[in-house]
Ligand SMILES: [Zn+2]
C-alpha cells in the first residue's frame with residue numbers, strides 16, 4: 001500500500017478539491033495523488049430516479065485502479081443511489097481498491113439552502129475516510145466517535161467523529 005489516488009470526476013471547483021485534500025492528509029499517512037478525470041456517466045443514469053447507480057460507476061472505474069498500488073477513490077458531484085436505498089453518500093468495494101463519494105448531499109445548501117464550505121469539507125473528509133476504510137477492509141463500527149460508524153442521513157454524518165477509533169486504526173495498522 002503506497003498511495004491513494006483521489007479522482008474528481010467532471011469537477012468544476014479545483015479549489016474545493018485542494019482544501020479537501022489538505023484536510024484529508026491530516027488523517028492518512030499515505031501519499032495522496034490527484035487525478036482529475038472527465039467521464040461520461042450517462043451509462044449509470046436512471047431516468048426513473050433522476051440519480052446515478054453507484055455500483056455501476058464503481059464497475060466502470062475498476063480499470064483505472066489496475067496500475068495503482070493502493071486505493072482509488074472517485075469524487076462525484078452527481079446524486080448516487082443503490083436500488084435498496086433512496087440515496088447513498090458513497091459506496092466502496094469491501095477490501096477492494098475502488099470507492100466513490102458524492103458531494104451532492106454533503107452540501108449544506110441541499111438541506112437548508114445556506115452554503116457552508118467548512119462543513120462541506122468536514123463532511124467530505126468523513127465520507128472519504130469512511131469509504132476508504134471499507135477498502136481497507138473495515139466494516140461499520142459501533143463507536144459514534146469513529147468515522148466508520150454508519151450514516152444513513154446527514155445528521156449522522158455530522159454526529160460521528162472524523163477519525164478512525166483506536167480499534168479500527170489497529171485493524172488497518174494506521
Ligand atoms: Zn459504510
Ligand SMILES: [Zn+2]
Pocket residue numbers: 141142143146147148149164165166167168169
Ligand atoms: Zn471504529
